[in-house]
Amino acid sequence: MEIHEQDVRLDGNAAAGLLQEVFVHEFSGARGACASCGAVGEMGAQHLYMAPLAPGAVLRCAACEGVLMVVVHAGGRFRLGFRGLVWLEMKDTAVTS
Numbered sequence: 001m002e003i004h005e006q007d008v009r010l011d012g013n014a015a016a017g018l019l020q021e022v023f024v025h026e027f028s029g030a031r032g033a034c035a036s037c038g039a040v041g042e043m044g045a046q047h048l049y050m051a052p053l054a055p056g057a058v059l060r061c062a063a064c065e066g067v068l069m070v071v072v073h074a075g076g077r078f079r080l081g082f083r084g085l086v087w088l089e090m091k092d093t094a095v096t097s
C-alpha cells in the first residue's frame with residue numbers, strides 16, 4: 001500500500017494532545033544532548049541560571065556551558081526555547097519496565 005503525505009499530515013492542533021502527554025513527565029530525570037558539544041546528560045545535572053524575581057531562566061550544559069534551554073514566564077505566557085538541545089528524552093512513566 002502506498003502512503004501519501006495527506007494520509008499522515010494532521011493539523012498542528014493534533015500535536016497538543018501529544019505534547020500534553022510529554023510534559024506531565026518528570027523533567028529532572030530527563031536526558032538531553034547538547035547542540036554545542038554533543039554531551040548527553042540528565043537535565044537535573046545541568047546548570048540553571050535564574051536571578052531572583054527574574055521572569056526567565058537559562059539552563060546551560062554542565063560540560064561546555066552552552067545554552068540548552070531558555071524558559072520565560074511573563075505576560076501570562078510561558079515561552080520555551082530549545083535551540084541548544086539536539087534532543088530531549090523523558091521516561092514514559094506509564095510504562096513500568
Ligand SMILES: [Zn+2]
Binds near residue numbers: 036062066
Ligand atoms: Zn555542551
